[in-house]
Every structure is written in structure tokens, then in C-alpha cells.
Amino acid sequence: MGKQVYYFDQIIFSTFNNMSLNYSDFPEDLATSYPFEKIPRLDPQVEDANVHIHFAKVLKDFRVNFGHRLVNELIKDFRKYSAQELLSSYEQNADQSIVENWILESQFWDLVETVFQDRFVKDLSNRDKEVLRMKKINKFTSRSIMSDNALMQNSELSRIYLLMNWLSKSFKLDLINNDNKIDVSSLPATKWLNTKMRIQSNNLKDAHGYLDDDFYLRNSSDDLHDDDRRENDTFFKACFYLLLSGETEQLFQLCENTNNWGFSLILTALQDYIDPRVELDDNAAKPVGVKNTILWRRSLYRLSQVNNLSKYEEACYGFLCGDVESCQQQARSWESKLLIYLNNIFLYELEQAMVASEYPLSSNSTSDWCAFRLPRPPKVVETITDALNMIASSSDQTIKDQSQHPLRVLMGSVMSDNVETLMRNCLDSLQSLLLRSAGGFDSFELTSDAYLLRVLVHFAIVLELIFGDQLISNTEYTELLRSYISRLILYKHYDLIPIYISFIPKDEDLVDIYSHLISHYQFEKSERVKQLKLIRQLNLPLESILRKSATTLFKSTKHMYIYDQEICLSSEVADCDRKLFSTVYWFHDAGMLCDCIESMVSLFRRLLLCGKVQATIEMLESFNVSDVIREYKYKVESLEGIDELPHGLFVIPAFKLDELMQYQIFAENFKSLNEFQRNSLCMKSEALIENVLITSSSIEQLIKSFLFDLSNDQFIALEDRRIYCELRQLYIPALFDMTFNLLISFEKHSSDLLIKKAMELVHLLSSNEFRLYEVFRAAKKLKSFLKKFATVSSENYIF
Structure with missing residues (x-):
């Protein structure tokens, strides 16, 4: 579309350029991922949430x-909702720019529906059959048949x-343009009433020559009464x-109400005239053929060049005959200019088509086609x-500005059948924005043009449904959807995201996009x-x-859980821990x-x-492992005897x-040990000793x-047994030490009993049945514990 595409490229980039991003609040691993993870909080007043909800x-x-609904019905629903928003914003006295945007969006969806429905109907019809349905042309063929x-x-x-x-239909949607809102109620029912009254009052001898409607065409309009001239201008406007x-x-009704019969007579050519001889087989009626329409149009062109005409009367004749020069100055909008x-x-x-069809049938072109002398x-x-x-290069700055509105450029691309080029420029601009944003912006602002991404995305969806990847590649189309999903995340419209995905x-x-979303955002259970x-x-x-999400x-997060070094037991629970919890929650739900x-x-x-004991406790507190295992066993046992398990169900090894x-x-x-340590200070001696014995026995x-048993089961894979051994080496010495x-x-409360219990625990270390000494030796904890034991023993013997 040449210049229009260039304008759109500027507009899109300018619009997106107003969106400055700040990623400093996000974890480094998220900030280096997909675009929708890089967006901070947003002022919810930027765009009405209901708009997103209704389109979704x-x-x-x-x-x-x-499969049960046509794409055209989808477009019609977009148009319907846009029109509802237009009326709502207009009635609420919203900012004029918002009302204008809804006017243009309503017009846009109406255009898309009109153009694509026409294309769809033509694609369904056979062009050869269309040609066969064409009526035969003869000298008296009516204009409507010739036009068809x-x-x-x-x-x-x-x-x-x-x-x-x-x-023509779109003008009805323009609620803010007052140029076409003209009060005709005050126009008189008689043409030139004031001038005629003045002439008659002066008793002029040749007054009759001034009383017909067209007298001012033969004379200077200066003879008209000022009120008549003003009323005439209002009428033709x-x-x-x-x-x-x-x-x-x-x-026609306006002409009748104001007694403008001359103009009404001129307008009769707008009505389809069916030749009674050809169409109604009525030989008694006189036929009027195509040549009269051409003559009428060219006569109007001559009439539009008369100097005495008012600018709007000249514009009327110019529009009727198809002349641009005589009416374009009176067009005050992009739409009216384009229509002209x-x-x-x-x-x-x-x-041209009429002449090409009629010329071979004319026996006397000089007399029959006198129109061509004009x-x-x-x-x-x-x-x-x-x-x-x-229009885009118009000298009228208002029209030029209107032509640069993104939605008008979008409409222009649809009208000129140049959507592919426009979408290419749009996607390039969007990609440029994302690349620039990676460099870091220090604020985040969405202007009133935030609606544009929504319109583009929904239009792209329509294009993809109709044309597949012919106009937009699947990769670029997916990137556009991803950008809109980012917007939905900003508005926290999580329940709308699956629709666009x-x-x-x-x-x-x-799968990649959805799994990435799930793996990087924590959802409450209800969500x-x-x-x-x-x-x-x-x-x-x-x-x-869900499987890709868990894997991702x-x-x-693998680099956050390195355990090939000295491990300390941790009582902290990190955000990355809770993100991992979510994988379990998703699978279970x-x-x-x-x-x-x-x-x-x-x-x-x-x-x-990695020593994250507290994270393990928190996870198990929020999740009943026993119930899950019981539910799993019930499902598996209920399917016993079936050769092939249902999709998604597989057998978990018993170990x-x-x-x-x-x-x-x-x-x-x-957890019990932690609770005991917190509550021990407020316990009485007897209760304290009892709790110490219970806790130590359990540990x-x-x-x-x-x-x-699992670490020594030869039927379990070597990798699993290696993990079990590592866990035993990490926690057996720690548990042993904590219990000791x-x-x-607490020996001062019952020294003999607790010391005896401690000695029994040490004997357990040397037991061949459980081979705990091997675990201590592998963990390099045996010497340190024996030193502690020796110190405690000597102190007890001394005192």
C-alpha cells in the first residue's frame, strides 16, 4: 500500500515506543526468558477490564x-461489542479520543465483515456460472442490468x-462529527420565498422572469435575498x-418538504429505472436506456461548472456525476474524502463498461450518443x-492527521487488499520494541493507544482462521499472541490466557508458551x-x-540446587522452592x-x-502424601487385568x-523436634522428660x-540407590547428633535416665544390624561424633 504502510510503520512504532519497561523487579532467570515475563505492574485504569473480558x-x-460457527459470525460479534462500547462511552461523556477510537473500531470490524463476507460468497460461487447469469445486452437494456x-x-x-x-453506512456511526448534523426544520416550504416577496412588493414589470426556481442560474446570485441564499446553502449542505x-x-423527502422540485427531478436518475419494454414486456411504454444516464451525468458535470452555484450545490452535482474537484473541498473527514x-x-x-457494451448495438452513434459531445x-x-x-498527503492538515490514525491505516490496508504488508510492518515494529526494551527502560507507561495491540491481535486471529499462514507466518502470529498474553498478565486476567493460547x-x-506461563507464575488453587x-x-x-511445565x-532451577559441596541444613523456604511445589499441585488438581x-x-x-528440611516440611504440611498414594493405588487396582492402562496413567514402582x-x-x-524446642522452656520437668524420651525414641x-532397606535393595536401579545413600550420609549423622x-x-532434669538413653544411642552406632558407622565414616562424621561422645563421658564420670 506504499505510503499508507509507511505511515502505519511510524504510527505503530510511535505507539509502542510509549511503553517503557522496567524489569529490575524480576528475578534474573525470569528476565532472560520470554517477553511476557518481563512486564511489571500496571495501572488498571489504562483500559477497561471489561473490554478484554468481552473480546475473550x-x-x-x-x-x-x-466447526459450528463461521468466522464471519466472530467478526460480527467483535463489531457488535465495539458498537456497544461506542454508545456507552458516548453516553458517559468519555474523552473524545476514546469515543473516536470506538467509532473507528466499530467501522473497522464492519469493514472486515463486509469485505470478507463478500470474498467468501464469491469464493463459494463459480465465476463461470456468474458470467452465464449475466443478462443479454441490447439497445434498451436498463441501467440496473448494465451495472450488474x-x-x-x-x-x-x-x-x-x-x-x-x-x-456511506459508516457515517451513521460517527457520533462526534457535527458537520453532517444540519437542522433543516427551519427551511421554508417555498423556494426563494423572501426574494419573490421582495420582487412582488416592488411591482416589477418582468417579475414573472424571476419567479422560477432556476432564475439565479441565468442571473447573478446577488439578486437573491440574503435569507434565501443562506437557506439555499443549508438545503444543499x-x-x-x-x-x-x-x-x-x-x-427526496427533504426536496418535497422544501419544494425543491428542480433538484428532486435531477435526483430521479438515482433510482433504478427498469425499462418496461425489456423488463416487463410492456411494448406500450416508452423505454429509456443507458444512454440517458450517461447524458444525465455529463449534463450535471456541465452544471457543476456554472459560476453562480453555491459551494454545496456545486458539491452535490459534482458527487452525482463523479467529479472530485467540485466536491472534495466540502468533505471534512477522511471517510468522506475517500468516498468521493x-x-x-x-x-x-x-x-466505460456501459459504453463498451452499448456501442456495437448502436445504429446511429451520432444521434443516439449525443452525450459524448459533452x-x-x-x-x-x-x-x-x-x-x-x-488523502494521506492532503494539504488539509486535519484530513492528513485523520489518515494517520492507526485504525484508519488498518482499514486502508483491508480496502486496498494489502494486509500482508501492513502486518509485516506491524510485527517488525513490535519486534523492534521488544529488542529495545531488553536494553532497559526506567518507566512503564501505556497511553490511550493501548487498544491497538488488542485490535491487531484479534484481527490477526481472524486472518489466521481464514487464510492460515498465507498472510502471517505461524511464528510471527504466535509472537503477536504472546505479546497480548503479556498484556493480559499485566491486567491479571489469568483466566483469559488459555483462550488466546x-x-x-x-x-x-x-505447549511451550502455556507451560512456560505455568512454570513461572504461582497460581492459587482457585485460579x-x-x-x-x-x-x-x-x-x-x-x-x-503440565509435563513440559514441570520439566521446564x-x-x-537446577543451578539453584547444587549439592556437590558442604551442605548445611536450612530452615528457610525460597520462592524457587514454592515454584517447584506448584508442579505437584498442578498435577494433583x-x-x-x-x-x-x-x-x-x-x-x-x-x-x-540440598539440606532444605524446612521446605520439605512446608510442602508436606500443604499436601497429604498418604491420600495421594491411596488414591493412586485405588485407581491402579481398579484397572487390574486390563492389558493397556488409560492415557496418562502409568505404574509407579513400589519402592x-x-x-x-x-x-x-x-x-x-x-517438625516434632522443632516444636519441642520451641515449647521446652514452658514445660514442667516431668512433662519435659516425657517429651524428650518420646521425641528421641521416634528419631x-x-x-x-x-x-x-531401599539403599540396599539390589533390584532398585543403581542411580536411585546412590541418591538414597547420599541422603542417608547427609541426614543420619545429623539426626544422630541432634538426638544425642x-x-x-536435659540431663539435669533426670541425669541417670537421659545419660543411659544417650549411651544406648551410641551403642546403636556400633550395631552390625544397621551399619550406621559405615554411614558416619562415608560422611566423614565419625571422628567428630566420637570426640563429642568422649567429652560427654568424661564430664559425667568427673562429676
């Missing part, structure tokens, strides 16, 4: 009923005719805007694109339930999404019990190998179920059994 609702309905044939033969002319009708709006019936240019192309080409309005532009570019064409990209419900409603690959999250159990095993191994239960016991013991049992310290620290 339309898309959801379409996706859920996919011309439109069938020339697709570009048909497109222009369609756009002209759309433009109203007529001009009615012509632009295609309100033919109102136009398209009218020029249409009437010029239509006359000049015709020149053709100012050749194509729709030429018209758009001419469902329109991503490639399953691989869909997870909503997400899962939508995933199932939209028939998205749930299992693949475990992989991306989705009913993917097998994946849930596997993710728990991986999670607890990672946490415990992993045992492993999880041991982690549960491990966490309970640590002693844990020391004996913790992963002992617990017993001796």
Missing part, C-alpha cells in the same frame, strides 16, 4: 463451538462499489451529506491505493481450577502442557496422579539433597511409594529405618 468471551464461544453485468465482469469495480456502500450517507429516501475518490473511479469505470469528469485516481495515498496454530508452540477447567473446555493438550521448571507422585519424588530428592512415605515420616520427626526409629544433644542437654 467471543473468542471462547467460537473456539468451544469450533459490469460488476460481475470487473472484480475491482465490484470491490469499490462494496466499499462505497460501507463508507444537507443534501450533500445525505448523498454521502446514501440516504436517498430522506433526500472511490465514487470518481466507480462512475468513470462504470461508464465533457466527462476526469478520472483523478486509478486505484484504491492511489486514493488512500492522495488455544488459537496458537502449532501444538508445539502452544488453578479455573485454568484446568478452561484447558479442558478448549480441548488443549493438558498432559503435555526443574531444568531452569488435574487428576494426573502418576505424574504427581513422580514429581513429588523428584522434588523431595532435590530439596533434601518410590515407600520412599515418599519415609519422607513423610522424616518431615514429621523434624531413633527413623535413624534405623530411613532409606535403609537432645538427651544430654
Whole structure:
């Protein structure tokens, strides 16, 4: 589209350039990932949340009923909601720029519906059959038949005719343009009333020569009464805007109400005239053929050049005959200017088609085609694109500014069938923004142009549904959707995100984006339930999404859990720990019990190998492992005897179920020990001794059994047994040491009993049954413990 595309490139980049991003509040690992992870908090007043919700609702309905609804119905719903928002914003006296945006968006969706519906109908029809349906042309063929044939033969002319009708209809949506709101109620019912009264009062002898409606065409308009001149200007101004709006019936009614019968007679050629001889087989009636229409149009062109005409009367004649020069100055908007240019192309080409069809049938071209002795309005532009570019370079700054509005440029691309180039410029500008944003901006501002991304994304969805990847590659289209998903995250519209993800064409990209979203944002249980419900409603690959999410999250956080060095037991729970918890929650809420159990095993191994005891306790407090295992066993046992398990269900090795239960016991013991330490100061001596003995006995049992059998089971894979051994080497000495310290620290309350208990614990260290000394030796903790034991023994013997 040439210049129009250039303007759009500037506008898009300027609009997006107002969005400054600040990523300093995000973790480093997230800030280096996808764009939607780089967006900080947003002022919710930037755009009404209901707008996002309603557009998403339309898309959801379409996706859920996919195959049962036409794309044109989707476009119609967009148009309908835009019109509702237009009326609402207008009634609420919203800012004029907001009202204007809704006017243009309503016009845009109406245009998309009009153009694509026309294309769809033509694609369904057979062009050869269309040609066969063309009526035969003869000397008396009526104008309507000739026009229909011309439109069938020339697709570009048909497109222009369609756009002209759309433009005429679009004027009704313009609620803020007062140029076409003209009060005609005060116009008199008699033409030149004041002038006639003045002439009659002067008793002029030749007064009769001044009483017909066209006398001022023969004489200077200076003879007109000022009120008559003003009323005449008002009348033709109203007529001009009615012509632009295609309100033919109102136009005739206005002529009748004001007794403008001369202009009414001129307008009769606007009505389709059906030749009674040809169309009605009425030989008694006199036929009037195409040549009279051409003669009428050229006569109006001559009439428009009369010097005495007012500017709006001249504009009316100019528009009727297709002349640009005589009416473009009275056009006050981009839409009216464009309509005048398209009218020029249409009437010029239509006359060409009529002449081409009629000439061979004429026996006496000199007499029958006297119209050709009159000049015709020149053709100012050749194509729709030429018209758009001419308006864009208009000397009228108001029109020029209007032509640069992003939605008008978008409409121009649709009209000129140049959507592919425009979307390419849009995507390039968006990509440039994302690249520039990576350099760091120190603020985040969304202007009133924030609506633009929403319009572009929904238009791109329509294009993809109709044309596939012919206009936009799947990669670029997916990137555009990803940008809008970022916007939804800013507004915290998490429940709308699955709807847009469902329109991503490639399953691989869909899974990547959704899984990345899930793995980097923590959702409350209620939000997870909503997400899962939508995933199932939209028939998205749930299992693949959640598995990829878990894999991505475990992989991306691997560097935060390094355990090839000295490990200290930690009582802190980090954000990355809780993100890993979410993988288990998602699997469980989705009913993917097998994946849930596997993710728990991986999670607890990672946490415990890094000494994150408190994180393990917190996770197990929020999640009942026993219930999950019980539910899993019930499902598996109920399917016993079936050769192939249902999709998503697989058998978990029994040793992993045992492993999880041991982690549960491990966490309970640590939790009990922590609680005892917090409450010991307020306990009485007897209760204190009782709690010390209970706690130490429980931990002693844990020391004996913790992963002992699993680490020695030769049927378990070597890698699993290696992990069990590492966990035993890390926690057996720690548990042993904590229990020993617990017993001796309270010896003053019952020295003999607790010391005896401590000695028994030491004997356990040397037991061949549990081989704990091997664990201490491998962990290099044996010497340090024996030193402590020796010190305690000597102190007790001394005192």
C-alpha cells in the first residue's frame, strides 16, 4: 500500500515506543526468558477490564463451538461489542479520543465483515456460472442490468462499489462529527420565498422572469435575498451529506418538504429505472436506456461548472456525476474524502463498461450518443491505493492527521487488499520494541493507544482462521499472541490466557508458551481450577502442557540446587522452592496422579539433597502424601487385568511409594523436634522428660529405618540407590547428633535416665544390624561424633 504502510510503520512504532519497561523487579532467570515475563505492574485504569473480558468471551464461544460457527459470525460479534462500547462511552461523556477510537473500531470490524463476507460468497460461487447469469445486452437494456453485468465482469469495480456502500453506512456511526448534523426544520416550504416577496412588493414589470426556481442560474446570485441564499446553502449542505450517507429516501423527502422540485427531478436518475419494454414486456411504454444516464451525468458535470452555484450545490452535482474537484473541498473527514475518490473511479469505470457494451448495438452513434459531445469528469485516481495515498498527503492538515490514525491505516490496508504488508510492518515494529526494551527502560507507561495491540491481535486471529499462514507466518502470529498474553498478565486476567493460547496454530508452540506461563507464575488453587477447567473446555493438550511445565521448571532451577559441596541444613523456604511445589499441585488438581507422585519424588530428592528440611516440611504440611498414594493405588487396582492402562496413567514402582512415605515420616520427626524446642522452656520437668524420651525414641526409629532397606535393595536401579545413600550420609549423622544433644542437654532434669538413653544411642552406632558407622565414616562424621561422645563421658564420670 506504499505510503499508507509507511505511515502505519511510524504510527505503530510511535505507539509502542510509549511503553517503557522496567524489569529490575524480576528475578534474573525470569528476565532472560520470554517477553511476557518481563512486564511489571500496571495501572488498571489504562483500559477497561471489561473490554478484554468481552473480546475473550467471543473468542471462547467460537473456539468451544469450533466447526459450528463461521468466522464471519466472530467478526460480527467483535463489531457488535465495539458498537456497544461506542454508545456507552458516548453516553458517559468519555474523552473524545476514546469515543473516536470506538467509532473507528466499530467501522473497522464492519469493514472486515463486509469485505470478507463478500470474498467468501464469491469464493463459494463459480465465476463461470456468474458470467452465464449475466443478462443479454441490447439497445434498451436498463441501467440496473448494465451495472450488474459490469460488476460481475470487473472484480475491482465490484470491490469499490462494496466499499462505497460501507463508507456511506459508516457515517451513521460517527457520533462526534457535527458537520453532517444540519437542522433543516427551519427551511421554508417555498423556494426563494423572501426574494419573490421582495420582487412582488416592488411591482416589477418582468417579475414573472424571476419567479422560477432556476432564475439565479441565468442571473447573478446577488439578486437573491440574503435569507434565501443562506437557506439555499443549508438545503444543499444537507443534501450533500445525505448523498454521502446514501440516504436517498430522506433526500427526496427533504426536496418535497422544501419544494425543491428542480433538484428532486435531477435526483430521479438515482433510482433504478427498469425499462418496461425489456423488463416487463410492456411494448406500450416508452423505454429509456443507458444512454440517458450517461447524458444525465455529463449534463450535471456541465452544471457543476456554472459560476453562480453555491459551494454545496456545486458539491452535490459534482458527487452525482463523479467529479472530485467540485466536491472534495466540502468533505471534512477522511471517510468522506475517500468516498468521493472511490465514487470518481466507480462512475468513470462504470461508464466505460456501459459504453463498451452499448456501442456495437448502436445504429446511429451520432444521434443516439449525443452525450459524448459533452465533457466527462476526469478520472483523478486509478486505484484504491492511489486514493488512500492522495488523502494521506492532503494539504488539509486535519484530513492528513485523520489518515494517520492507526485504525484508519488498518482499514486502508483491508480496502486496498494489502494486509500482508501492513502486518509485516506491524510485527517488525513490535519486534523492534521488544529488542529495545531488553536494553532497559526506567518507566512503564501505556497511553490511550493501548487498544491497538488488542485490535491487531484479534484481527490477526481472524486472518489466521481464514487464510492460515498465507498472510502471517505461524511464528510471527504466535509472537503477536504472546505479546497480548503479556498484556493480559499485566491486567491479571489469568483466566483469559488459555483462550488466546488455544488459537496458537502449532501444538508445539502452544505447549511451550502455556507451560512456560505455568512454570513461572504461582497460581492459587482457585485460579488453578479455573485454568484446568478452561484447558479442558478448549480441548488443549493438558498432559503435555503440565509435563513440559514441570520439566521446564526443574531444568531452569537446577543451578539453584547444587549439592556437590558442604551442605548445611536450612530452615528457610525460597520462592524457587514454592515454584517447584506448584508442579505437584498442578498435577494433583488435574487428576494426573502418576505424574504427581513422580514429581513429588523428584522434588523431595532435590530439596533434601540440598539440606532444605524446612521446605520439605512446608510442602508436606500443604499436601497429604498418604491420600495421594491411596488414591493412586485405588485407581491402579481398579484397572487390574486390563492389558493397556488409560492415557496418562502409568505404574509407579513400589519402592518410590515407600520412599515418599519415609519422607513423610522424616518431615514429621523434624517438625516434632522443632516444636519441642520451641515449647521446652514452658514445660514442667516431668512433662519435659516425657517429651524428650518420646521425641528421641521416634528419631531413633527413623535413624534405623530411613532409606535403609531401599539403599540396599539390589533390584532398585543403581542411580536411585546412590541418591538414597547420599541422603542417608547427609541426614543420619545429623539426626544422630541432634538426638544425642537432645538427651544430654536435659540431663539435669533426670541425669541417670537421659545419660543411659544417650549411651544406648551410641551403642546403636556400633550395631552390625544397621551399619550406621559405615554411614558416619562415608560422611566423614565419625571422628567428630566420637570426640563429642568422649567429652560427654568424661564430664559425667568427673562429676
